[in-house]
Amino acid sequence: MSLLGGVRPPIAVLSALLLALAAVTALGLGRVGHDRIPEAVLTSQQQFAEDGAIAMRSSVDESVTDLHRVAGLLSSGAPVPADAVLDKVGSVYQKWRGTAVIEIGSGKLLAARGENLPLATIDRGKLSEKDGLGPRMVRLANGETRLLSFALLSWDGRPKQLLVASRSLRVPGISLGQFRTIAVLDSTGAILSRGGSRESEQDLDDPQRKAAKRADSELRAFARTAAERARQHPLKAREPGSGGFPGVSGSLTGGASNGERAAAGYATLAPARPGESTVAGGLGLTVVTMVDVAEDPSRGADPLFGVAAAGALLVIGAAVVALLLGLVQRPLLRLFLESRRLTGGELQRPVSVPANGEAARVGHALERLRRQLLGAPHGTSDPATPRRLRRIGVRGLTAACAVLLLAWSAPLALSLNHADAKAVIPQQLVNDQRERTDTLADRVRRALDEGRTDLVSVASLIGDRTSPDQMAEVLERTLQEHPRYASLYILGADGKVLARAGGTPHHPAGKGPGTRAVTVLNEGGKEPVVAGYAEVPGRKGAAVAGEFRVDFFNSLLKRPGLGEVRVVDDKRRTLGGNTGYRAFEKLPSERLDTLVQGTGARAGASLRPGALLHRNGSGVQIAAAAPFNGGGVAKSLNWTVVSWKPAEGLALPQYTVQNHTVLAGLLGLTAAAACLGWLHIVVARPLRTLAAQAEALADGDRRTVLYPRHHDEVGAVVRSLELIRQQLQEQRKRDSAPLAGRN
Structure with a gap:
């Protein structure tokens, strides 16, 4: 017999799967929700720390890049006094706590601004090494730690100087x-x-101090x-x-x-x-x-539920296996033995005919063939097959077993343990959604402010450059150092582009830079274009314009655990997002519109982020909105960052129980479909064909050769029928030989 064919393997595999599923159900559904802090809350704290690490990494890298870029632009021009260097750095950037310029050879302090820097800790002898200009952390006398960044200032004919800047290590x-x-x-x-x-x-009482x-x-x-x-x-x-x-x-x-x-x-x-x-x-x-x-002292699930579900599965599984063993496997094995007996010549004992279905039809045909092998002619003398045997077959039994298993699996997969109505959403998750969205809004705002500050720096350094080639060289260098820009160009007061680098400008032709530092171009187009402007000193209204890449903003919004994120303008139109969206489309629900309106500016009130937990028929949703707050030119845009996510994706006890329950139901449906489908393919369909072939042979069809398609019980019965057909043909030849001799 084939290892994968026959009637035994599907039933055996189904029995093993149902036993394993019962064990998994009893253990899995009864052991959920024992942690006092849900896994979703811990994951949220991890993501909160990741946000802080990303913000600090971006800030440190940006500071070092800005310092090197300023030093490079200054070094490419005419020599500048040390005080003028620090004045120019301080007028553009306010991110450093202290700055200084020292002469590398002598160590002489040429100029300083802000807090005193621990210059004695700088080993000037290592500045010529490969990593000599890398940042260093130093500890001040008051115990605080500073990060020192260095950049080289060099002009032909002058001693090399070192630009030093310090910043705190706060996130x-x-x-x-x-x-x-x-x-x-x-x-x-x-x-x-x-x-x-x-x-x-000192402001706390004893319990608070403890x-x-x-x-x-x-x-x-x-x-x-x-x-x-x-x-x-x-x-x-x-x-x-x-x-x-x-x-x-x-x-x-x-x-x-x-x-x-x-x-x-x-x-x-x-x-x-x-x-x-x-x-x-x-x-x-x-x-x-x-x-x-x-802490949440409640349990995610009643352990008795898992035991009860597993017990019900054992009872239903036992009934299904008993039906398949008693009404499919045993009758088929009996037919196999009876057919072997007939081909072996044991014809005296009547065939044991099964009670119903295709097996009964085959058994009745075998009994008719036994009579014919004994010499009885086929025809009216053969007993007819009762019609009731044709109504109940293996397909009906398989369908009945599927219904029994469906009665256990479907409620688990569809209706039981649904958590939307009873799920307890920790307030910490709502707070974290609000604070992380506020952090993301500040990150986008800072990116715009830093981009515009870069433009101010370029404008201040390009003021006395008259050659378009020189201006284009500075723009190209800035574009390579800062991938946030899609294009950079110098815009004249009449709207004419004097020099550019990168993509084609989207500024309206014939219009000057205007008065807004950051604005949105191409409103109503296929994609929004956010541009920043910085006036060039001494060029009569000319300005450096930089258009930000849309992908740059969208990449800032890709943070795990926040769900869908959108940046909307003051008309609540979408300007960016972390998933697919259409430019300038509205928010997907009025509830989010109301949330954004609630976080907007009100008379006598500051902008504050907001969050809500909404329950409706389709589930539970956590949403938050945070407007641009703080200083900088980007605040005037009145943009808001909105985020929302379904609670069902969180690792909360109630949703974990729901997921485990649905999984148990789906596993039950899968096991039933796989094993019963397997049984239908290898047993039910071949057995119906076998019944028709056996009845045709018993009715007198001696010409049709019977070929077994599979090496299993059904195939063995087909081989036996073929042997019986051959025996009947030989018997027919022997019976017709004397008649031919007499003629």
């Missing part, structure tokens, strides 16, 4: 809410900087663990195929107090794409965020 632009703490660690786990909204200890000390202890413990885990290779630090954040990240839980437990997320400063190297990525820094989360 910029992260919305922390009311109770979150964020810290930056070095490779040893030492806390270099920390921030948050906790009050100072809670603050406990939080500080938790943060230091998290810092040690995070620094240890950050030493792993990024590919080894997460599950294979998980993708996502290119660096090392994760979540941690601490001790519980007063129904709350500390939860933390950590992430290293990693490049935007794996395999790349950045200045910030080589500093060995890690960002850690911590927040107290209310």
Whole structure:
């Protein structure tokens, strides 16, 4: 017999699958929801830390790039005094706490601005080495840590000078809410900087002071663990195929107090794409965020539900297997033995005919053939097949078994344990959605402000350049250093393009730069064009214009865990997004429109992000909106970042139970479809064909040769029928031979 054919393998496999599914159901549905902090909350803390790491990495890399670019542009022109260098840097950028220019050879301080820099820590002898201009972290006398960045100033005929700038190691632009703490660690786990909204200890009473000390202890413990885990290779630090954040990240839980437990997320400063190297990525820094989360004492599922479902499956499975064994397998095996007996010449005992279905038809045909082999002529003397035997067959039994299994699987897959109406969504998830959306809005705003600041820097350095070739050279260099621009060009007061680099300008022909620093061009077109303008000193209304790439903005919005994200203007029209969208289309629901309107400017009120948790017939949705806030020219755009996601995709106990329940139902449907379909293909259809062939042979068809298609029980019966056909032909020849002799 074939290993994959016959009646036994489908029934045996179905029995094994149903037993395994019953075990999985009993264990899986009864062991969900034991964690006091849902996995979705811990994942959210991890993603929060990743946002902080991305913001800090971008800020550090941008600062270093800006310093080198300014130094390069200054070095390409006429020599500039040290004070003029710092004045020009300070007028364009306000991101550094202190700046200075020193002479490399003598170490003489030529000019300084802002806080005093620890210049004594700079080893000028290493500045000629390959990494001599790389940034360094230094600790000040007050215990704070600064990041020093360096850029070389060189002019022909003058000693080389070093431009030095310092910045703090605080994470910029992260919305922390009311109770979150964020810290930056070095490779040893030492806390270099920390921030948050906790009050100072002198303003707290004794219980609050104890809670603050406990939080500080938790943060230091998290810092040690995070620094240890950050030493792993990024590919080894997460599950294979998980993708996502290119660096090392994760979540941690601490001790519980007063129904709350500390939860933390950590992430290293990693490049935007794996395999790349950045200045910030080589500093060995890690960002850690911590927040107290209310514990959920409820269980995700009743363990008795899984046991009851598994018990019901065992009962139904036993009934199905019993039907298949008693009404399909045993009758077919009996036919196989009876057919073998007839071909072996044992004709005295009547054929044991099964009770119903195709097996009964074949058995009745075998009995008629037995009589014919004994010499009885076929025809009216043969007993007719009862019509009732034709009504009940293997197909009907297979359908009945499918209905029984469907009665168990369908409720699990479709109706039981639906979590939308009863799911408990932690408030922390709603808060995190709001704060992360606010962080994303600040990130987009900062990107616009930094882009426009770059244009101001280029305009100030290009003011005295009269040659279009020289202007085009500066624009090309800036375009290569900053991939955020699709095109850069010098626009005259009359709207004429004096020099350009990159793509074709979209500024309206014949119109001057106007007065807006950042604006949207091509409204109503296929894609929005966001452009920034900076007036060129001494050129009578000329300006440097830079058009930002749409892909640049969309890439800023691609953050895991936020769902769908859109950037909308003051008319709530879409300008960018992290998924497919149509330019200038409206938001998909009035609820999101109302949320955006609620976060807009009101009389006497500042702009604040908002969030909502909405339940309707189609599910539960978490949404948040954050308008542009803070300083900078981009705030005048009145843009808003909106995000929304379904709660059913979160790792919450109720949704986990729902997913496990649906999975159990789908597994039951799959097992039933696979095994019963297998049984239908290898048994039901061949058996119907066999019944028709057996009845035709019993009715006198001696010419049709019977070929077995499969090496199984049905095929064995077909081979036996072929042998019987041959025996009947030989018998017919013997009976006709005497008659021919007499004639």
